[in-house]
Structure formats: C-alpha cells, structure tokens
Amino acid sequence: MYHLLISCPDKQGLVVAVSQFIAKYQGNITQAHHYLDGHKQLFFMRNEIEAKTLSCSFAVFKTQFARLAQPYNMTWQLYDERIKKRILLMGSKTTHCVADLLHRDHEQELAGEIIGVLSNHQNLAKMANWYQVPFKHVNIKQETKAQDIQAMTKAIDEFKPDVIVLARYMQIIPKEVCQKYAGKVINIHHSFLPSFIGANPYQRAQERGVKLIGATCHYVTQDLDEGPIIEQEVIRVNHTHSTLQMQKMGQDVEKITLAKGLQHHLENKILIIDNKTIIFT
C-alpha cells in the first residue's frame, strides 16, 4: 500500500487531477479522505493506494507525481507502507513508556520498527538489550553542554531515525535536534494540555483538585509543550488519590496515548498545519 498525503491551496480540478494520475498507473484507492479548510482555502488529502496493481515502480510513481504536484503548489508526501519507519526511543529513568513500546515492537504491533534507545540514564540498557535493541547513553551536563549536545546529535544521526519518540525523556531536546527533525519528534506530556504546562503536572493536578487527569501526545517544537497535539486521553481521579497515586494511574494513560499518537504518525495519517494536526482516521 502507498500512502499519498497532500496539502495545497484549494483549486477546482484538484481531485480529478490526483485521481486521474492514480488511475493512469492502474492504482486502486482503498481509502481516501479529503478535507477543505474553508477559512484558509487549503485542501488536504490522504489516499491509500494498492501497490500491487500499479504499473510502475515506487520511484517512477514518485517522480511522476512530483511533476503533477508542482503547478498546484502541493506539499506532499508519498510512503510505501512496506518500508517501515525507523523509530528511535529516548528515555530517562521512568521505564513504563519505553517498556510498553518495546513490547509492542516485539509483538509487531507498530507500523514501524524500533532501531534504538537513547537515555540519559543506564537503567534502560538491560531492557533494550533483552529486546535486542541497541542502547546508547547520552547526557547533557551543564558544564559540558556544547560538546554534549554535539555528541547527542551525532548519536541520534547515526541511528538514522525517521521518527524520534520522547518516551518520558526528562531533559530538554537541543534546539538543533528540534530543527533538524521538525515534525518527526513526538513527545508524551503527562497532563491534558494546555492544563499544567511545564513541570510536575500531577502534583499541580492534585493541588487543584481536578476530577480528570490526562496525557497529551504532541509534536515537539521549540516552544515547550506547545507543539501540535496528536492525541489526548483522560482518566478519573478523586480526593483519595495522592500525587504519587495519580502518577501511577497516569502511566497507563501516558503509555496508551503515546502508542496511539505514534501509530497515527507511523501510518502516515497526520498532516501538520500551522500548530495543529489533521488526522485522517
């Protein structure tokens, strides 16, 4: 299956052009979503195209589509579903999200493959090892910041990741990484944003006495906790729950919200527009 994602200024004949193109190469559409943002006059489109009926290679299809795309000012992406995205996990001491994703990978649940774990702590090494996933230790210290950032960037680059998952990674990602991997870094924040932006959300939730706590999966931008939201989930809490209990309960929501959000990304279901996501599900 190929996934073709398009966003461009709205224009009559757009759908005809795209569907004619697909038909010309004997492509068969199995799912498609079109969406027009009336305010911005932007058109968004996602097509799932059966690969086996196509009369040309992925490369040819791609080259030819580029020619179609240009006059329409399309921003577009074409993916071959069989080429699994390379996922790099970044974790810290907390293990639940890393463990959950490694297990999903092991069970071949993910539409991608985990190719490495980076952490600023050593405790995930054994787990990664058991799952036969390469592990690297990286840490950015205040004293050796510049050089640590360089080392981290190098470590990341060497993994050649298609997507970087901050699986409860507790340090701030260097600006350089954010820029280089824009739209490819996914974070899980342990609150239903925009509530409790920043540190210690469970403690603040407990203090405020909210009746729902949650988690938010979002793309990372340079503005902390302000990137495009992919997925959110909540669970019910009450007055008997301490901050610690909320943390434990929240872990289930974090795991599932991150896995769901990541899966949408891996299945090429997401378009980012300004600071929001369009998710074709």
Add this chain to the structure above:
Amino acid sequence: MYHLLISCPDKQGLVVAVSQFIAKYQGNITQAHHYLDGHKQLFFMRNEIEAKTLSCSFAVFKTQFARLAQPYNMTWQLYDERIKKRILLMGSKTTHCVADLLHRDHEQELAGEIIGVLSNHQNLAKMANWYQVPFKHVNIKQETKAQDIQAMTKAIDEFKPDVIVLARYMQIIPKEVCQKYAGKVINIHHSFLPSFIGANPYQRAQERGVKLIGATCHYVTQDLDEGPIIEQEVIRVNHTHSTLQMQKMGQDVEKITLAKGLQHHLENKILIIDNKTIIFT
C-alpha cells in the same frame, strides 16, 4: 452543500469518473471519504459538494448523475443540505428522549426538523403543543389490531416523514411500517447491544452485576434489536445502584446516543451495508 453517497462494486476509474463529473459542473469538494471493503469488493464514497459554485440546478445535477451511475451499478443518494429532513417522533410514557429532541429542534441543533409526535399515550401532547409540534395519539390494541395498524400507518404516512425516530416508543412497530420505511426508522435501545436484547435491560444489568451500562441507537428491522447499529455509549455503575437508579442514569446516555445517531443520519453520513453501518465522520 450537496451530499453525494455512493456504494458500488469496486472498479478502476470510479473515483476519476465521479470527480470529473463534479468538476464538470464546477462543484467544489469540501469533504470526501472513500472506503473499499476488500472482502466484498465494494466501494463506498461520500462527498460534500459546495452548491453555490455549481453551474446547474439540483435537479439537473441529479438527472445527469443518474446516467453516470448506471454503468457502474451504483446505489447512490444525493441530498441538498438545505432541504431539511422531516422527522417524526414516536414516543410512549417516558418523556426524556422526546423532550431532548424537541429542545434540540427548538434550538435548531438538528440537521432536520421535527414535524410531528405520535404516541400511544396522551402525556406527550402538552409538551409537543408547547413546542408547536403537531401531536397524534395512536395505539395498537390486541382486540382491534388490524384496524389499529391501518390507522397508525395512515397517521404516519400523513406526516410524510423522511425519518421516524422511536424515542423510547415501547410498542412493536408493525411489519408494514418497517418495510415501507426501511432504513428510515431509528430506535434507541436501553442497553449496549447485543447485551440484554429484549425487555428490562436495566434490571438484567443490575442482576448480572455489570460495571458498565449503555444505550444503542440502531436502524429498525423486523428482527427486534438486531438492526444495524449506528451509535453506542456506556456509563459506569456500581453495586450501590438499584435498577431504578440505573434507569435514571441510563436516560442521559439514551438521549445523547439517540441524538448523535440521529444527527449522523440527518447529515447523510451513514451507509447501510448488509446489517452494518458505515459512518463517515
């Protein structure tokens, strides 16, 4: 806005043909969903088309489309969003669903208009009256069954409904009505089907000690509680809740599930295939 719904055997060129047709008449697609059922090799499609840019009338558009549809063996429907569907409510003693829908109608929340209330009890008359909606009393008695069914059928027909909503209507709908209005009668069942099919679902839920109770909005077929499901919702209950309390709590779920399911129908988002619904949301 026009809504164009299509289901037909899958065939290459289908999407091209439809999109070319729309483009030919200067139509602008604002939302579309395509879905291929790979097992049945059936293709489903829903298009929202901006009406104001069209170069022809609704009637012409429809006639012309019929010609396109034939060789593809399409089953299709075309709706003009501005022509509101006529909704007939059927209720019994219980008022919550009828009251909820009447209020939504009054607030112009529904993509349709309620044009009448039929009931086998008198207690809804005053309410319908306050909302300035015509009320008719119909009742099917064992002794005069044949003639009562005839009277009911006549009463229904006179309202010329596009959709009939069984808003906790507690009698069985005559076979004749089911057949005549196939795919146009929507029921709310007070359990998360297929659990507790039939009578007294709350009592049986209480006895079984389930931790979730629910409601199911579905199309009515001649097999009681077996028609295509449109929408389902649940809420949490516990050991302290009596059957009566579950009934009260369940009313909120029933209202909302029915309103949601009905709205999907009114917005022409549903295709029925065999005994299931495809809902393009």
Add this chain to the structure above:
Amino acid sequence: MYHLLISCPDKQGLVVAVSQFIAKYQGNITQAHHYLDGHKQLFFMRNEIEAKTLSCSFAVFKTQFARLAQPYNMTWQLYDERIKKRILLMGSKTTHCVADLLHRDHEQELAGEIIGVLSNHQNLAKMANWYQVPFKHVNIKQETKAQDIQAMTKAIDEFKPDVIVLARYMQIIPKEVCQKYAGKVINIHHSFLPSFIGANPYQRAQERGVKLIGATCHYVTQDLDEGPIIEQEVIRVNHTHSTLQMQKMGQDVEKITLAKGLQHHLENKILIIDNKTIIFT
C-alpha cells in the same frame, strides 16, 4: 433518611462516639464513608441514617448531636432527605442548561426542587412559565451597578434558595452574593479547567487544536473559575470541528456535568475542604 456530614481534627474514639450516638437513638446506618486526610490530620465522615427507626425527632437528634460535636471541634451538617433543597437557576440567553434542569425537575429526577429562574434576558420566561416555575428578570448594568446589585440580591433572597445554580449565566456574580451564599453557588464552566480559564474557551480550544474538550462544574468563589471542582467531563473533537460545532457538542457535556455535580450537592455528598471537594459516592 438523614445525611450526617462531619469534618474534624482526627482523634481516637471519634467513630465510636458517632456510631454510639446514632445507635443510642435507634438509628440504622445504611451507608457510610470515612476518610482521613493524613497530611492535614483531618477526618471526614458521611453517614446515611434510616430515619424511620429513630426514637427521636430530627430536631432533638440535631440538638443532641451538637453537644457531641463540640468537644471534637466538628464542622458538621445534618439533613433530612425528605426536605428538598430549594434550587434557584440563574441563566442568560443560552437555554440548554436551564431547559435540561427544568425537565429533570419536572421528571422528579433531582433530589431537590427548582423554585425559580432568574435571568438577565427575557427569553427564558416562557420556558419557566410552561414548567410553572416563577421567573424574574434581573440585570446589572454598568450605569446603575450599585442599585442593580441590590435589586438582584433582594430578588435572590426572596426566593430563599438553598442552592443557586449558574446555568450558563454569563454575568459575574456580585461579591455580596458570593459571600452570603458561600458553598451554595454552583457554576458550569465550558472547559475542562484549568484549561481555558476565562472567556471563549471553545474558540481557544479550537485554536490550540486540542483533541478533547470538556466542562467543569464547580463551586463559585470570588476568584473566577478557581473554585472547588465538583465534576468534569470531556468529549472528543477533531480538526473538522469549527468553534461553533464545538460549542454545540460541548452543550451536551455541560448539561450532564452540571446535572451530575448539582445532584451530588443535593444528595449532600460533598464536603469542601480548602479549595477542593471530597465527594462520597
């Protein structure tokens, strides 16, 4: 049934003293919750006591209990379930919450009775009238503020309310009312607080691109949207939903969250401690 709510400094023998007191008057406990806040060393307790087995009147029971309570420094409340709380609704142009509560009252779903509707608009008059609930128009204008506040306070006082419900009332409640009816004014805010405190929460939710919107039922304090939270609910939204659609969808959540929160209050299930609620459900 009597409801006895207690909060006091933790002390050994407390539960014995209370249960002995109840037993002494032939009271039968049908439900009870005890909760110790270990940090604050405060003990909270709610008892449901069968009234019919009691050997003394409500008045005597109350007077006697006061004597027990004093040495323990108890803050306590005793309610006779049969004496329905008097509910005053305050609304503005938006009708959904007022309509929902009036219908629940009419169906005798509420553990209290609506005794009046106050609004700064006239459009609710007819509805209140149909439900045979007294309606009063009050409005606080900038030019005549002092005198309007006085008129409103008078209007409220004349209703002798036990609880005031701001059912999407869009003006700010005078400080005087907040103080006089502290712990007795319940508001519904149209966001899952603390997200989108203040005005236009749906618009801001739409702009932020959140995937869940919600509503919060809370006690009103002088700090706007900062009072103790009683109940919260959310629903899922996506990129296709405009601010207006979110508003419509949010109405269902608002209605249900308000009704649930109010019901907890009416059933005397809530204790307020600092800025949080303890809810015994």
Add this chain to the structure above:
Amino acid sequence: MYHLLISCPDKQGLVVAVSQFIAKYQGNITQAHHYLDGHKQLFFMRNEIEAKTLSCSFAVFKTQFARLAQPYNMTWQLYDERIKKRILLMGSKTTHCVADLLHRDHEQELAGEIIGVLSNHQNLAKMANWYQVPFKHVNIKQETKAQDIQAMTKAIDEFKPDVIVLARYMQIIPKEVCQKYAGKVINIHHSFLPSFIGANPYQRAQERGVKLIGATCHYVTQDLDEGPIIEQEVIRVNHTHSTLQMQKMGQDVEKITLAKGLQHHLENKILIIDNKTIIFT
C-alpha cells in the same frame, strides 16, 4: 495498614461494636465504607486501620476479632497490607497481559508479588526468566486428561498462590482448581460481558457491527464467563476495523482492565456476594 472486611446480617449496634473493638486496641481508621443491602438485609464494611498505633500484634487482633464476629454471624477477612499476596499468572501463547503484569510487578506497581508463571506454551519462558520469575509448563491433553489435571493442580499448589490470574489463558481451568481456589481466580474476558460470551468475541463483534468493544475482568466460577464481574472497559471501533485490528486494539483494554481488577483484589477492596462484587473504592 490492616484491611478488615466484614459481611453479615444487618443488626443494630454492629458499627458500634466494630469501632469500639478497633478503638480498644488503639487502632486508627483511615478509610471506611459501610453499605447496607436493603433487600437482603446484609451489611458490608471495609476498614483500613493504621497498624503502627495498635497495641497488640496482628495475631492477637485477629483472634480477638474472631470472638466479636461470631455472635454477629460475620463473614470476615483481616489482612496485613505488608504481607504481599502471592500472584500466580497463567498464560498461553498471547503475551500482552502476562508482559504487562510482569512489568508492573517489576516496577512495584502491584499490591502483591508475582511468584510464578504457568503456561501451556513455552514462549513465555524467556520473558518470565528475564523478569526472574519461575516458569512452569503445564498442558492438559485430551488423551492424558486425568493425569494432566493432577499435574497442573500439583504445580499450582506448589506455588502456594493467594490469587491466580488467567492472563489470556486459553484452556478451561479444571473444576478441582475452581473449587479449591474459589474467589481467588481472576480472568480477563475479551468482550464486554454478557455480550459475546464464549469463543471469538472480536470476530462476533466485527460481524455484529458494534461501535464499542471491550473487556471484562471477573472471578472464575464453574460457569464459563458467568462469574462475578470486577471491572469492565470499552473502546470505540468503526467499520474500517477488521477482526484482527479489533484484536490488537482490544489488547490495550484487556491489559488495563485486568490490571485494574487485579489491583482491587490485591488491595482487599472486593467482597463477593452471590454472583456480584461489591467494590469499595
């Protein structure tokens, strides 16, 4: 902390007697729930008692309480929270529930400890091994049934489990085990019971076209899928989901529902009465 659970015929003075007993030994109640089932005239009670303030040992407390309990015909249980319940997992080929519980155990999230994994397949051996939990292979074959059941019973007994968790264990548990460990065997069923009792619930859910699928955690009795329900959860599905996708999606619900239900059991929050659970949360 001690947990004291009581069920007995309702009788005046019951609460006084129990609270006096606790006070006599300097016990401090930190949480308590009382519940009267009015129909059955049965009283249920759960107390959390601070252990450190007690003036006697657990053994003495227990012996003395037995003397109090007898005249009231109490069925009662007393637990010392510090003595972790021994959990035995039984699994088959499917790994997600076993993996999830082993990880929770490893993270010390469970109020108990996993002391073994039994499976009729070998594939869980490595995982158990990595978590340093003993693994045993047991299998009941048709040909050697009697002797296999004996071997399994022996294997189970040797683990001295306090609770047996069927973590997607796909064989039927021998009657002997059900009887011996009545109220101590917890299963996760992959549907929201009573829907889709028996085999292949996801396939049947897909065929019926339900909009919610779920999981049910329940105590095992000799009537398959009919035991007392502890916890239930659902998630939303739609027409695009195949049976296989529902299976994958359902795994998250199964894991969480099982973990939640098990945790309630480990925290001694559940009383079983007839075929239902009372859960004090």
